[in-house]
Amino acid sequence: MTARRTRTQSLFYIHLSNILFAATAILISMLSSGFDGYFTAFARFLIGAIIGFSQLAVTRTPFRIVRVRPWIGRGVFGALGMTLYYVSIALGSPGRASLFNNSFPIFVAIIAICFLREKVRPATVAGILVAFAGVALVMWNGSAGNTLADLAGLASGFFAGISYHFNKKASQTEHPVVIYLGVCLVGLAANAFALPQGVALDPRAAVLLGLAGVCAYYAQIAITVGLRDIDATEGSIHTFLKIPITMLGGWLFLGERITGRFAAGTALLLAGLLLDKIALPNGQNLLKSGQTQPK
Numbered sequence: 001m002t003a004r005r006t007r008t009q010s011l012f013y014i015h016l017s018n019i020l021f022a023a024t025a026i027l028i029s030m031l032s033s034g035f036d037g038y039f040t041a042f043a044r045f046l047i048g049a050i051i052g053f054s055q056l057a058v059t060r061t062p063f064r065i066v067r068v069r070p071w072i073g074r075g076v077f078g079a080l081g082m083t084l085y086y087v088s089i090a091l092g093s094p095g096r097a098s099l100f101n102n103s104f105p106i107f108v109a110i111i112a113i114c115f116l117r118e119k120v121r122p123a124t125v126a127g128i129l130v131a132f133a134g135v136a137l138v139m140w141n142g143s144a145g146n147t148l149a150d151l152a153g154l155a156s157g158f159f160a161g162i163s164y165h166f167n168k169k170a171s172q173t174e175h176p177v178v179i180y181l182g183v184c185l186v187g188l189a190a191n192a193f194a195l196p197q198g199v200a201l202d203p204r205a206a207v208l209l210g211l212a213g214v215c216a217y218y219a220q221i222a223i224t225v226g227l228r229d230i231d232a233t234e235g236s237i238h239t240f241l242k243i244p245i246t247m248l249g250g251w252l253f254l255g256e257r258i259t260g261r262f263a264a265g266t267a268l269l270l271a272g273l274l275l276d277k278i279a280l281p282n283g284q285n286l287l288k289s290g291q292t293q294p295k
Contacts, residue, residue: 005229011238013226018242020219025094026249027212028086031205037087037152038194040209044086045079045187047213048220052181063181066173073166075182077159079190082183084156092149093256095247099138099266100153102243106131106272107161123275131272137265168227176224180217240270 005013028040056063065071081101088097109124139150170179201209227235243266250256 005225007230010226010228010230010235013222014230014235014238015241017219017222017226018239018245020215020222021242022094022098022245022249024212024215024219025089025098025246026253027208027215028089029094029250029254031208031212032090034200034205035090035197036194037085037090038083038191039197040090040212041083041086041187042191042194043209044082044213044216045184045191047210048217049181049184049188051214051217052177052184055177056175056181061175061177063178064175065178065182067170070166070170071174071179071182074163074170074179075186077163077166078183079187081156081159081163083187083191084152084159088149088153088156090149091152092146093250094254095243095250095256095258095262096138096150097153097156098243098246099262099269100135100150101156101160102240103131103135103154103157103269104160104164105240106135106269107158108164111161111165127272127275129272130275131269134265134268134270134272137268138262164227167224171224171228176221179224180220183220 024044028037031040053063055061081104085097085101088100106128109128113124135154139147167179223239247256247258247262247266251258
């Protein structure tokens, strides 16, 4: 295992990933009039695989998997979450899709309680309820949203919550590029049916897809690096910053309107996540417990 990074270094990589993820969402939204989310996801995974294998070749890093189970889990659930996120963007808007996708810390906590046998705390239950109230407020905020897009975004957050646990476990032993290549390989296989849409590519669309693929690739590498040496709850809360960044980008480049209910729902979701930071008697938070991350 490589040397541990400081908290400052970890947060730098997390916030770098926030900016890159927001840029990816805006670029994908610009393509939504001509391509569905499955094709843009396929293109993203293809570009990611090309960059990843090239990087391994240039640095002479072997494609080696130390522990197969977390690597496969990250690949399967990561690819599902990312694909549904792109579908949500294509059907709706990047801001709403990013908010629902970033509801994954709620599911991180639920999974920790239900499947990792973490003790249920009042702060955690209250945080989940408040966070879900925020999600509901955004879903029914009075704007002309697409219900299917919202459901796809929420499902992407659910699968991302599962993937988060596998990603954190895999990052302890696997190279970040090798971890992301697992996601790319699964994603390519799952979205191969959308490949015929490629005949409609023009130079502008090709450039936007290329930029989206590059931003997405380095965003994934940055988040994998950033989350390795920081506790899961704190890390997941910092990833929430990509939502206002994406909202700002949607307003600047796509002319999207930010409603009061959307802002209020976002604030409630963040408040729910912050509730889970209330300390346990022994000074640990929910996802820092030794039971939550079994060896």
